[in-house]
Amino acid sequence: MTLRAFLTNRRAMAGAGILVFFALLAGLAPLIAPYSPTNINFPPMLGPSAAHLLGTTANGQDVLSQLIWGSRDTLIVGLVTATLISGIQLIVGIFGGYVGGWIDEVLSMLTNIFLVMPGLPLMIIVAAYVTVKGTVPIIFVITVTGWAWGARVLRSQTLTLRSQAFVEAAQLSGESRWRIVLTHIVPNMAGILVANFFGAALYAVLSEAGLEFLGLGNVNTVTWGTMLYWAENDEALLMGLWQWMVLPGVCIALLGTAFGLLNFAVDEVVNPRLRRT
Amino acid sequence: MTAPVQAAPEGSATTDSALVLEVRGLSKSFTVGSIGRRRRVRALNGVDLRLERGEVLGLVGESGSGKTTFARALAFLDSPTGGEIWLEGVRQPLQPTPRDLHRYRSRVQMIFQDPYASLDRLHTVYRTLSQPLRSFRIAPASQTRAACAELLESVGLVPATDFLDRYPHELSGGQRQRVGIARALAARPALILADEPTSMLDVSIRLTIMNLLLDLQQGRALSLIFITHDLAGANYVSDRIAILYAGHLLEIGPASALMHDPYHPYTQLLRKAAPDPQGGFRRGERFDASGEPPDLTELAPGCPFVPRCPQARAACHPHLPAWRELGGQHRVRCVLYD
Numbered sequence: 026m027t028l029r030a031f032l033t034n035r036r037a038m039a040g041a042g043i044l045v046f047f048a049l050l051a052g053l054a055p056l057i058a059p060y061s062p063t064n065i066n067f068p069p070m071l072g073p074s075a076a077h078l079l080g081t082t083a084n085g086q087d088v089l090s091q092l093i094w095g096s097r098d099t100l101i102v103g104l105v106t107a108t109l110i111s112g113i114q115l116i117v118g119i120f121g122g123y124v125g126g127w128i129d130e131v132l133s134m135l136t137n138i139f140l141v142m143p144g145l146p147l148m149i150i151v152a153a154y155v156t157v158k159g160t161v162p163i164i165f166v167i168t169v170t171g172w173a174w175g176a177r178v179l180r181s182q183t184l185t186l187r188s189q190a191f192v193e194a195a196q197l198s199g200e201s202r203w204r205i206v207l208t209h210i211v212p213n214m215a216g217i218l219v220a221n222f223f224g225a226a227l228y229a230v231l232s233e234a235g236l237e238f239l240g241l242g243n244v245n246t247v248t249w250g251t252m253l254y255w256a257e258n259d260e261a262l263l264m265g266l267w268q269w270m271v272l273p274g275v276c277i278a279l280l281g282t283a284f285g286l287l288n289f290a291v292d293e294v295v296n297p298r299l300r301r302t
Numbered sequence: 303m304t305a306p307v308q309a310a311p312e313g314s315a316t317t318d319s320a321l322v323l324e325v326r327g328l329s330k331s332f333t334v335g336s337i338g339r340r341r342r343v344r345a346l347n348g349v350d351l352r353l354e355r356g357e358v359l360g361l362v363g364e365s366g367s368g369k370t371t372f373a374r375a376l377a378f379l380d381s382p383t384g385g386e387i388w389l390e391g392v393r394q395p396l397q398p399t400p401r402d403l404h405r406y407r408s409r410v411q412m413i414f415q416d417p418y419a420s421l422d423r424l425h426t427v428y429r430t431l432s433q434p435l436r437s438f439r440i441a442p443a444s445q446t447r448a449a450c451a452e453l454l455e456s457v458g459l460v461p462a463t464d465f466l467d468r469y470p471h472e473l474s475g476g477q478r479q480r481v482g483i484a485r486a487l488a489a490r491p492a493l494i495l496a497d498e499p500t501s502m503l504d505v506s507i508r509l510t511i512m513n514l515l516l517d518l519q520q521g522r523a524l525s526l527i528f529i530t531h532d533l534a535g536a537n538y539v540s541d542r543i544a545i546l547y548a549g550h551l552l553e554i555g556p557a558s559a560l561m562h563d564p565y566h567p568y569t570q571l572l573r574k575a576a577p578d579p580q581g582g583f584r585r586g587e588r589f590d591a592s593g594e595p596p597d598l599t600e601l602a603p604g605c606p607f608v609p610r611c612p613q614a615r616a617a618c619h620p621h622l623p624a625w626r627e628l629g630g631q632h633r634v635r636c637v638l639y640d
Contacts, residue, residue: 190420193379197412198485199404199437212424 030294040286047280051097060087062094062247079268088269091247098248099230102160106167106229111222113172118179123187123206139173152236158243167232175221182217186210216295220288227284234277249273322390322492322525323353329384330375341599345371347549356523360536363546369529373497377412378403408438411486413496417478421470427481428466434488453484458514476507493525512539533572537561545569548596548606555632565634568607613638
C-alpha cells in the first residue's frame with residue numbers, strides 16, 4: 026500500500042529518475058567518458074566541438090569527461106555521508122528518547138549545541154583544521170556538523186511512540202527494551218528515517234560542493250565541486266567557457282533536487298495529511 | 303463464586319493461597335509544572351484492596367478519579383510512589399528490577415482501553431500473540447503457532463487460521479479487542495487488569511466482550527479487576543465493586559449491595575446516573591449532580607467528596623472518615639454511618 030503510494034507519486038518518480046540517471050553515469054563512467062578526466066594533453070580553453078562536446082578547461086582537460094567522472098565522487102560522498110548521519114541520528118535520537126533520564130539530558134544538550142552553531146562556518150573551521158585533504162575528511166566534516174537536526178526529530182518521534190499503548194502492551198508482554206526499540210519503535214519510524222536519509226544526502230551534496238568550491242577539499246580530485254573551484258580560479262566566464270562553469274553547478278542542483286524530491290515524497294507518503302489528491 | 307473475604311484490609315502479611323492480590327495504602331503522585339512552580343498531583347491516596355483467586359472486582363469512578371492510574375500503577379507502567387503490593391503472598395518492590403518486572407508481569411496482565419492504539423499496526427496477530435508466549439516461555443518455538451491459534455479460538459476468533467496472519471487494519475474494533483484479550487491471556491496470568499475494555503467499542507458489542515471476559519475468567523479461575531465508569535456495567539460483571547473518587551476508595555462491597563443499597567452519597571449519585579430502566583431518574587425528579595472532581599493538587603484533609611456532597615457537614619472536614627463495617631463485606635467511608 027505504502028509502496029504503491031510511493032510509486033504513483035510524481036515527485037518520487039522524478040527524484041528517483043534523476044538519481045538513477047546520475048547513478049548510471051557514475052557506474053558507467055569508464056565506458057561513457059570519452060577521455061580520462063585527468064588527461065591534460067588537450068589544447069586548453071576550447072569551445073564545444075565534435076572532439077570535445079563541452080570544450081576543454083584552462084588546463085587542457087575534457088569538460089564532459091570531468092563532468093561524468095565527477096558524478097562518482099559526489100554520489101559517493103552524498104550516500105556515504107547520509108548513511109553515517111542517519112546512523113548517528115538513529116543512535117542519539119532513539120537512545121536518548123527511549124532511555125530518558127540523564128543520558129537523554131546530555132544527548133539533548135549536545136544536539137542543541139550542534140543545532141545553534143551555523144553549519145557552513147562550522148564546517149569551514151573544522152575543514153581548516155583537518156590537514157589531510159580528500160574525500161574522507163569531507164565526509165567526516167559534513168557528518169560531524171549535519172546530524173543534529175534529524176536526531177532531534179527522531180528523539181521527539183521516539184518520545185511519542187514510547188507512550189503509545191502498543192509499546193506499553195509490548196512491555197507487559199515481557200519484551201526487553203532493545204527488542205521493543207528494534208521491533209516496534211524503529212519500524213514505526215521507517216518513513217521518517219528514509220525521508221531523513223534523503224534530507225541528509227541533499228545536505229551532504231550541497232555542503233561538499235560548497236567546501237570544495239572554497240578550496241577546502243582536495244583540489245586535485247575530479248568532482249563537481251572542484252570543477253567549480255578551478256573554473257572560478259581560471260576565470261572561465263571571462264574566457265567565455267560558460268559550459269565549464271555552469272554545468273557542474275547544474276549537476277549539483279539536479280542531484281540535490283533529486284534528493285529533495287525523494288525526501289518530500291517519502292514525507293508525503295508516510296504522513297497522509299500532506300498527501301494531495 | 304465469591305469466597306469469603308477478611309473484613310479489614312489491614313493485618314499481617316499473609317500467605318493465604320486464595321488471596322491473589324493485596325494492595326495496602328497504594329499511592330501515586332506525579333510532579334507537574336516547571337521548576338519553581340512544581341506541584342504534586344496526588345492521583346491515588348492510600349488505596350487498600352484484596353482480591354481472591356477467581357474473583358471479579360469492579361473498580362468504578364468518573365474521569366480523573368484515578369482508576370486508570372490504579373491499573374497503570376498495578377501494572378508498573380507508572381510505578382507506585384507509596385504503599386505495598388502483595389502478589390500471591392509475595393511483596394513486590396516498588397522500584398522493581400527488570401527481572402522482578404518480568405516475573406511480576408508473567409502473573410499480572412492488562413487489557414487496554416483503546417483497541418486501535420494497543421496493537422502495533424505493523425505486526426500481524428500472530429506476531430503480537432507470540433510475543434508473550436516467547437518471552438514468558440509458555441510454548442516452545444515449534445508450537446507457538448498452534449498455541450496462538452488456540453488463544454484465538456478461546457477468544458472467539460474462529461477459524462483461528464484466518465486471523466493469525468492478519469494485520470490490525472484488517473480487523474474490526476471488537477476483533478482487535480479480542481486479540482488484546484488473547485494477548486493478556488497468553489502469559490497465563492493470575493490477575494488481569496481490564497482498563498475500560500469496552501468503552502471504545504460499539505454499544506452493541508460491549509456485552510459480548512463482557513461475556514467473553516466472564517467466560518474466560520470462570521474457565522481459568524482468573525482474578526479480574528474490571529475498571530469502568532459505568533456502575534451498571536460493573537454490576538454485570540463483578541462479584542464486588544469498589545468506588546474510587548479523587549484517588550480515594552469511598553465504598554466497597556458485594557456488587558448487588560452497592561447497586562441496590564448504596565450507602566455513600568457519591569455511590570448514590572452514581573446509582574442515580576446509571577442508565578437503568580428500573581431505577582434512576584423519574585420525569586420531573588431532579589438529583590443535584592453539580593460540581594466537578596476536585597483539583598488533585600490541593601486536596602483538603604477531609605473527605606474528598608465534600609464540595610459536591612448534598613449531605614456534607616462539619617464532621618466531614620477535619621480528616622478522612624474511617625471505614626465503617628456494614629456487614630457482609632460491605633464497607634463505606636462516610637461520617638453519616640457513625
